[in-house]
Amino acid sequence: MGSRFQYAMTLHIIIFLQIAQLVTGQFKIIPPDNPVIGVIGKGVILPCQLEAKTTPERLFVQWIFTGKSQRIDVTTYDGKNKQNPISEDKAYQGRTNFFQTEFNKGNVSLHLKNVMLSDEGKYTCSIFLENWYDEVVVDLNVAAKGDETSIFLDGHVGQGIGLTCKSQGWFPEPEVVWLDSKGETRKEKVITQRTKTSSGIFDVVTSMNLEPGSDKEVSCRIVNNLLNTACESRVLISDVFFPSTSPWMTAFIVILCFSIAVIAAVGAKLKVNTTRRQKAETKTNELTTEKSSLEEQLEAQKNTFKGATSENIKQLDRLKDDLDFWEARSRAVFIAVNPDCRVLELPVPGAPKVEDTSSEPAGLNSPSTVPVLVGKEGFASGKHYWEVEVGQQQDWVLGVVTEKEGQEEEGTNAGEDFWALHRSQGELFSSKENSKIEKNMGCTVIGVLLDLEEAQVKFYAAEQMNVIVKIPISLGKEHAEMFYPFLSKDKGTVKPVCHQQKIPVPLKAL
Ligand SMILES: *[C@@H]1O[C@H](CO)[C@@H](O)[C@H](O)[C@H]1NC(C)=O
Numbered sequence: 001m002g003s004r005f006q007y008a009m010t011l012h013i014i015i016f017l018q019i020a021q022l023v024t025g026q027f028k029i030i031p032p033d034n035p036v037i038g039v040i041g042k043g044v045i046l047p048c049q050l051e052a053k054t055t056p057e058r059l060f061v062q063w064i065f066t067g068k069s070q071r072i073d074v075t076t077y078d079g080k081n082k083q084n085p086i087s088e089d090k091a092y093q094g095r096t097n098f099f100q101t102e103f104n105k106g107n108v109s110l111h112l113k114n115v116m117l118s119d120e121g122k123y124t125c126s127i128f129l130e131n132w133y134d135e136v137v138v139d140l141n142v143a144a145k146g147d148e149t150s151i152f153l154d155g156h157v158g159q160g161i162g163l164t165c166k167s168q169g170w171f172p173e174p175e176v177v178w179l180d181s182k183g184e185t186r187k188e189k190v191i192t193q194r195t196k197t198s199s200g201i202f203d204v205v206t207s208m209n210l211e212p213g214s215d216k217e218v219s220c221r222i223v224n225n226l227l228n229t230a231c232e233s234r235v236l237i238s239d240v241f242f243p244s245t246s247p248w249m250t251a252f253i254v255i256l257c258f259s260i261a262v263i264a265a266v267g268a269k270l271k272v273n274t275t276r277r278q279k280a281e282t283k284t285n286e287l288t289t290e291k292s293s294l295e296e297q298l299e300a301q302k303n304t305f306k307g308a309t310s311e312n313i314k315q316l317d318r319l320k321d322d323l324d325f326w327e328a329r330s331r332a333v334f335i336a337v338n339p340d341c342r343v344l345e346l347p348v349p350g351a352p353k354v355e356d357t358s359s360e361p362a363g364l365n366s367p368s369t370v371p372v373l374v375g376k377e378g379f380a381s382g383k384h385y386w387e388v389e390v391g392q393q394q395d396w397v398l399g400v401v402t403e404k405e406g407q408e409e410e411g412t413n414a415g416e417d418f419w420a421l422h423r424s425q426g427e428l429f430s431s432k433e434n435s436k437i438e439k440n441m442g443c444t445v446i447g448v449l450l451d452l453e454e455a456q457v458k459f460y461a462a463e464q465m466n467v468i469v470k471i472p473i474s475l476g477k478e479h480a481e482m483f484y485p486f487l488s489k490d491k492g493t494v495k496p497v498c499h500q501q502k503i504p505v506p507l508k509a510l
Pocket residue numbers: 045047048049099102107108109
């Protein structure tokens with residue numbers, strides 16, 4: 001009987017174990033490869049993979065962060081909610097998401113974006129099923145690769161050259177190595193300073209002194225062992241840069257000095273040019289001023305010239321007058337006066353009241369009659385000039401008279417016509433218009449030009465050489481007329497004077 005109970009018990013246990021084994025064997029979380037390395041500022045996947053033949057519809061996932069001093073429920077996922085994590089801690093706000101399409105494969109890995117230094121720590125991935133629960137821990141290490149390294153030549157230190165290498169933004173603390181041309185660590189003494197910034201990452205400054213005679217190829221390498229990356233800068237330093245008394249150095253210094261001198265010379269030259277330009281500008285300004293002053297002068301001269309021109313015109317007019325006179329005078333002829341007295345009627349107001357020696361019938365109001373002496377010779381054509389000296393006498397008459405033929409029978413004075421200049425009580429009159437002549441110059445010699453070419457008689461003040469008056473002659477159409485000079489016979493004092501002038505040479509040309 002006892003054996004029967006034992007058998008039953010054993011069977012139960014076996015069945016239980018089998019079931020348990022069945023259940024536990026159905027689900028399993030694959031342990032991750034630890035640690036996971038997240039690069040600061042980048043994204044990282046915290047892996048969590050449920051292994052099962054068929055992934056159940058309902059599952060609950062929870063990611064919990066455990067840092068040095070805190071525990072944070074980072075995020076949870078409820079299988080019912082296919083959209084988003086149902087909760088997310090503030091520290092991870094907007095930085096986590098699941099791969100939802102991967103859930104049916106049991107991939108409940110967490111995608112953590114924009115990794116920070118504070119994210120470093122342990123992340124527990126817990127998966128809850130209906131009758132099953134398990135969890136795995138993922139270690140997240142955070143790292144940062146700094147920027148490119150730079151080597152600086154600090155200058156001469158003793159007989160050598162000081163070199164400094166710098167780089168920023170490393171995490172964790174990087175390794176620093178100085179290498180030679182063969183890639184081996186250098187023997188020189190190195191001073192390295194790693195500064196932790198406020199954000200927790202490291203800046204590196206490392207220095208060494210390169211002695212003369214050592215390997216001139218220097219390399220500064222900064223290594224992040226976590227990320228297994230490095231930054232490296234290499235520099236090859238020529239011998240001439242060493243402060244030894246190398247001739248090259250001397251040459252270098254000499255060349256440097258020469259260069260400085262050249263630069264100074266160029267500077268001086270530029271300055272000279274500037275000065276020259278300034279001078280040129282000043283000169284230009286001066287010239288402009290001079291130009292404007294010259295223009296003013298020119299304007300003034302123009303005005304003067306204008307004045308001079310009008311003056312010249314006056315002179316020219318004067319010369320014309322002279323020329324006219326001289327031309328007239330060139331026609332001078334000898335006048336012989338007929339002693340027979342002829343009586344002319346001068347219908348001139350203010351005519352001298354000479355007593356009528358001849359008893360010509362004349363009314364009381366008829367024009368005065370004056371006895372005149374008429375020239376022996378008359379002129380039918382051409383130009384003829386003569387002069388009469390009148391002296392200071394106040395009353396006289398002289399001019400040209402013509403006798404018209406075929407008019408004798410008409411009677412008294414119809415056959416005579418005359419063109420005379422008449423002086424009465426000191427005032428001059430022209431016979432034709434009976435007009436008084438205003439310009440009463442005290443002329444003592446009167447020139448008469450009988451111009452039959454231009455049908456006019458001109459009277460000149462011979463001494464002043466200008467025209468007193470010009471009287472046109474109306475010439476007869478058919479009959480040739482004879483024109484005779486005449487002058488008043490006043491007590492015989494007026495004498496006809498003939499000036500047989502020599503003609504000035506230049507006038508001939510005219
Ligand atoms: C889960 O899915 C993501 C996105 O496809 C993939 O990158 C990751 O490797 C997967 N995880 C595992 C453990 O297979």
